[in-house]
Amino acid sequence: MNSAARTSSLVEPEAPKAPPRSRLTLLKRLADVVCLPTNQINAFERAMTADLLVEMLRDASVAEREKVAGRLAVLNEIPGVLVRLLLRDELPVARALLVEAERLTDADLISCLYNASTEHRRLIAQRRGVSEVVADALVDMGEPPVIETLLRNDLVRLSHQGVESIVAATRDASYLIPLLLRRAELRPSHAYVMFWWADAEVRKIILQRFAVSREILREAVDDVFDPVSAEGAEDPLSRKALRFIDRHQRNHAAIDKSPFGSLEEAIAAGANGLTREIAEEILYLAGLQPMTGAKIFTDPGGEPLAVLCKAAGLPRGCVRQLWRGLDRQEVDRSGELDHALERVMIIYDMVAVDRAQTVLRYWDWSLTSALTPALLKAIREGEEAAVGEYSAPRRAGMMTLSRDLDR
Incomplete structure (x- = not known):
């Protein structure tokens, strides 16, 4: 390398030249014209000035664009070409409009x-x-930090579809669940779906807050039960609705066709190993759909077993029999009741029969007919992982049971 080249390599690159002061003045003046009240400038003049300002801003520095955005943020109506340009700009530029401009349209946002x-x-x-x-639209982007911000904003309005999408998103972002439980838009059907992947504390909250009585419904339709029953299969829609309201959980008509004399006998038979056949019989006698039963039996927390037993009017001992039949640990190394089973027994004692029936029937009803594809997909995701804890024969039986609905 010759001396001239060495000298050249030691020369530091020139700092970028600051934009001429006159350009900043011009940008400010054009922004001032755009900001003039309607009695001083007509719509065409404002649009012409906005077009010229857009052309200059395309090559202006971030600092210059930021100053113009701050000037325009106070306007009640900002020309559309400027809004589209500045809102999509770098965050320092867009921030002024997104934080301070009150009259941005839904289309702009x-x-x-x-x-x-x-x-x-x-x-x-x-x-x-x-x-x-x-x-x-924000929820559809599927970004948990953005959804969290929405849920913390008490002035945001969430649609039914938006809530359902957030419920589905909580499967992979469980920290959103407590925030969603605060929202007035949340409905029992949403909470009961979210129950399947919520932690123990949140499950307890859901059962306490959303396990409502159906007494008012029964009083309203009490005189309709007999006419619908007399019509039999002619009106399946009414029968399905009344099934949700009815105070009787068990399928008493199934006893005559069952190899067991009662639901209690079926559960006792499964205490030594809950096979697919015994599980199906328990569900049949308890008046549940196969998919609901599969979710209950494969749930890792075990709280749904308490809901099932309480709703069906079964004694506490049946919870332990089902627990044992599913190969779950009953006592710890010290001989005390296992912590997970103790938690489930607390749920059994906490929830009333009528309210447990409401939860169980919401599960049964929603899992078979009332869910959107997004929620149903969220529920079915992880099903194989849930049954993975069981032995091979038990796992095969539970997975087959869970897919009976698809046939």
């Missing part, structure tokens, strides 16, 4: 959230009075 960063979407989720349509 949706265009931004589909074409900007996660942090842009989080700022949108923080805005006052986020509409249902914008909230739905």
Whole structure:
């Protein structure tokens, strides 16, 4: 390398030149014109100025664009071409509008959230009075940090579809569940679905808050039971609705066809090993669908067993028999009741029969007919993992049972 080259290599690169002060002044003046009240500028003049300002902003520095955005944020109505440009800009530029501009339209916000960063979407989720349509679009992006921000915003409006999508998202982001439980938009059907992947404490909260009585429904339709029963299979829709309301959980008509004399006998027979045949018979006598039973028997927490036994009017001992039949540990090394079983017994003692029936029938009803594809997919995900704890014969039986619905 010659001396000239060595000298050249030691020369530091020139710092970028600051933009001329006159350009900053020009940008400010154009922004001032756009901000003029309607009695001083007409719509065409404002649009023409906005077009010119957009052309200059495309090549302006971030600092210059940020200053213009801050100036425009106070307007009640910002020209569309400027909104689209600045909302999709880098976060320092877009922040002024997303935080301070009160009159951005749903169309502006949706265009931004589909074409900007996660942090842009989080700022949108923080805005006052986020509409249902914008909230739905944010949820559809599937970003837990953005959904968390939405749930913490008490001024956001969540649609039924939006809540269902968030419920499905909580399977992989369980920390969202307590936030969702705070929302007034959450319905029992949502909570009972979320129950399947919630932790023990949240399950207890769901049963305490959403396990409601059906007494008012029974009083309203008490005189309809006999006419619907007389019509038999002619009106299956009414029979299905009344089945949800009825105070009797067990399928008493199934006793005559069962090899067992009662539901208690079937459970006792399964205490030494819950085979597929015995499990199906228990479900038949308890008036449950196969998919519901599969979810109950393969649930790792065990709380659904307490709900089943309480809803069917079974004694506490039946919980332990089912527990034993599923090869679960009953006592710990010290000989005391296993912590998981103790927790399940507390649930059994806590929930009333009528309210346990409500939960059980919501599960039975929703798992077979009332869920959207997203929620049904969320429930079925992880099913193989759930039954993986059991022995090979038990696992095969439970998986077959869980798929009976598909046939």
